[in-house]
Amino acid sequence: MKAVNSARKEQKWSRTSVKALLLSLAVLLMLPQWGGGAAAEESGTSLPEPVVAAQGGTNVTDFYNVIMQTGADPWVYKHTDGYYYNTFVNASGVMVRRSKTITGIEAGERSLAWSPVKGTMYSSNVWAPEMHYLKDTDGQYKWYIYVAADNGTNANHRMYVMENASADPMSGSWTFKGKITDATDRWAIDGTVLTVGDQHYFIWSGWEETDGSFQNLYIARMSNPWTISSQRVLLSTPEYDWETSPGRINEGPQITIKGNKINLVYSANGSWTDSYSLGLITASTSADLMNPDSWTKRDQPLFSSANGVYGPGHHSIVTSPDGSEDWIIYHSARWPGSGWTRNVRAQKFTWNADNTPNLGEPVNPNSPIAIPSGEPARIRYQTEEALLVKDPAGTSSPAVRRESSASGGMKITSLANAYDYAQFNVNVPEAGFYVLSVRNSNGSANAGDASHILSVNGGPGASMNIVYSGANRWGASTAKIFLPQGSNILRFTKGNNLADIDSLDLSRLNTSELLFGTPGYTLGLNETRSLPLYTVTGTTYAAVTAGVILNSSDTNVAVIQAGNQVKAAGTGSATITASYNGNCYRCD
Numbered sequence: 001m002k003a004v005n006s007a008r009k010e011q012k013w014s015r016t017s018v019k020a021l022l023l024s025l026a027v028l029l030m031l032p033q034w035g036g037g038a039a040a041e042e043s044g045t046s047l048p049e050p051v052v053a054a055q056g057g058t059n060v061t062d063f064y065n066v067i068m069q070t071g072a073d074p075w076v077y078k079h080t081d082g083y084y085y086n087t088f089v090n091a092s093g094v095m096v097r098r099s100k101t102i103t104g105i106e107a108g109e110r111s112l113a114w115s116p117v118k119g120t121m122y123s124s125n126v127w128a129p130e131m132h133y134l135k136d137t138d139g140q141y142k143w144y145i146y147v148a149a150d151n152g153t154n155a156n157h158r159m160y161v162m163e164n165a166s167a168d169p170m171s172g173s174w175t176f177k178g179k180i181t182d183a184t185d186r187w188a189i190d191g192t193v194l195t196v197g198d199q200h201y202f203i204w205s206g207w208e209e210t211d212g213s214f215q216n217l218y219i220a221r222m223s224n225p226w227t228i229s230s231q232r233v234l235l236s237t238p239e240y241d242w243e244t245s246p247g248r249i250n251e252g253p254q255i256t257i258k259g260n261k262i263n264l265v266y267s268a269n270g271s272w273t274d275s276y277s278l279g280l281i282t283a284s285t286s287a288d289l290m291n292p293d294s295w296t297k298r299d300q301p302l303f304s305s306a307n308g309v310y311g312p313g314h315h316s317i318v319t320s321p322d323g324s325e326d327w328i329i330y331h332s333a334r335w336p337g338s339g340w341t342r343n344v345r346a347q348k349f350t351w352n353a354d355n356t357p358n359l360g361e362p363v364n365p366n367s368p369i370a371i372p373s374g375e376p377a378r379i380r381y382q383t384e385e386a387l388l389v390k391d392p393a394g395t396s397s398p399a400v401r402r403e404s405s406a407s408g409g410m411k412i413t414s415l416a417n418a419y420d421y422a423q424f425n426v427n428v429p430e431a432g433f434y435v436l437s438v439r440n441s442n443g444s445a446n447a448g449d450a451s452h453i454l455s456v457n458g459g460p461g462a463s464m465n466i467v468y469s470g471a472n473r474w475g476a477s478t479a480k481i482f483l484p485q486g487s488n489i490l491r492f493t494k495g496n497n498l499a500d501i502d503s504l505d506l507s508r509l510n511t512s513e514l515l516f517g518t519p520g521y522t523l524g525l526n527e528t529r530s531l532p533l534y535t536v537t538g539t540t541y542a543a544v545t546a547g548v549i550l551n552s553s554d555t556n557v558a559v560i561q562a563g564n565q566v567k568a569a570g571t572g573s574a575t576i577t578a579s580y581n582g583n584c585y586r587c588d
Helices: none
Strands: 011-015 024-027 058-060 075-078 084-090 093-099 109-114 124-136 141-150 158-164 175-179 187-197 199-205 216-224 233-236 251-258 259-269 277-284 312-321 327-335 342-351 380-382 385-388 400-401 410-412 421-428 431-441 450-456 462-466 477-485 486-494 500-508 509-517 520-523 529-532 533-538 538-544 548-550 560-561 564-567 572-576 576-580 581-588
Touching: 011 024, 058 564, 075 124, 084 124, 084 385, 084 431, 093 141, 093 410, 109 141, 109 175, 124 158, 124 187, 141 187, 158 187, 187 251, 187 259, 199 251, 233 277, 251 312, 259 312, 259 581, 380 421, 421 500, 431 450, 431 462, 431 538, 462 477, 462 520, 509 576, 520 564, 548 560
Parallel strands: 024 520
Antiparallel strands: 011 175, 024 572, 058 380, 075 084, 084 093, 093 109, 124 141, 141 158, 158 175, 187 199, 199 216, 216 233, 251 259, 259 277, 312 327, 327 342, 380 500, 385 421, 400 410, 410 500, 421 486, 431 477, 431 500, 450 462, 450 486, 509 533, 529 564, 533 538, 548 576, 560 564, 576 581
16 A cells, blocks of 8 residues: 555645655565574684674764665755755655765655656656755745656656645645746756855756757756746866766756855766766856856866775765764765666765865775764674574574675675574663664675565564675665664574675664654564554654554455454565554555
8 A cells, every 4th residue: 555645637746644654564484483503604714603792882983985775866955954855766756765864864764755647758767856945936935856757768858846835845745846948948857956145047967959969067047946937058068088988978966055156066977887977167156157157167077986986976965963064975886887786975075275175085985984973873783793593404604704894804694594693682772763774795696686684682574675786895774673771682684695794883763753663574474463653753752552553555465453463464575554643654
């Protein structure tokens, strides 16, 4: 059951009484639990004995620079409410996600803003949504999403706009305002808005003609946040070697203003190549921005491949939670030559004396960097602290092996059998919801996604997906979990394919949303479970004990019984939707 309303004729999407919560309910046939002695593989450089988890882990204020294990074109905006808002596209459409921290965006609360409509010119290939908070001609500030889409033919890509007048973009209604274009109505993607005083300007990447041989950057005045009111003016065309080989492309324009300096940072070259990079064009806030001579283009890239990070581009710029630091959030290739298979990274940057950004180089992904100022410290557990247990019927053993790129110089590998597991004993000072971030890598021979099944305190397991990036090319899988005060057991068993574990980070969740007590369930056939539900405000929580109605997307897999119990009726997976006080929350 979907947690969003169906499309109306006027393309208005109501979110007034609908929110989305992502939770997996995987109902699988499970064998009885068994006990077994701890074991570690003794071959190679693996440790000969298991290490029981130390109490409490280590308090740290750093992280490893992947904030989303998969993603592209990361638009992130920090609003006055303290939330970071991220728009992205999935199979449902344009999603809005928010978090109080930069490093916690992937685990943020999600809401569906808009779904493309079949049979229209904007039904397919939905790219790079951006959400802006802009002043309308009526003097009111409203939310606007700008997104590129076509009808399945790339030559028909154009920019489109949605509007939401609610103060909270996770609720209210998104109204489809239509196409935003200049008189040429040429191919257009990656639209963004520059505001100087009360004047909005639209800046985008487009074709000069209709052949698509190269992409330029254009600017035009806007009469309101959804209408262009002037002819387009050429700002930049690919001209330098680093912009033109192999792809003659300028795209992904983003604006940041420092003092009276407008910094237009854009992406150059082919986004599918390791040559993808960032360039810079500047102007003064007092200049005539519709005059191309007012803009100065730098002849060297501002940010490009380095230190094991390839093809960095299409970024956002935000401040840290306390406002004292500036951070760039960008995508990069997950491995050299991976093309459009990308992840998302973040790092702090500084400013030059002339108010232009000094982005430096992408930081080494295997060197920890300080968390954004104002984010909470975290507790880190290294692989050496895990208890490893071998499946008695298995032909191999899980092992802790030396790996120089791992945070503690060790990794857990060879969770290869159904009942192998790695177990961490974690201590938390207070009961509540925590963000779990697992630094892991997937080098499966078939280059497919892998997964580990996470069980919290002996509960039914939830699948944590681990995308393929290659052996020892570390990413991060995240989950929101409820932990009682004191000692807790986190157990990881094999899911799909093979993946290694480097370390675990736990940080306290600060949010305002409704959450289930676990990120997912794996139930045995005919097993019955309740689904604990909580309201979370800041770092406090309260159990929801009445007024909840559950629905299952597939009653052949999961059946809702009296007392809001869920029974595993067959193998497969199901989506559970919880309705509470008129609101609808999706477990997916």
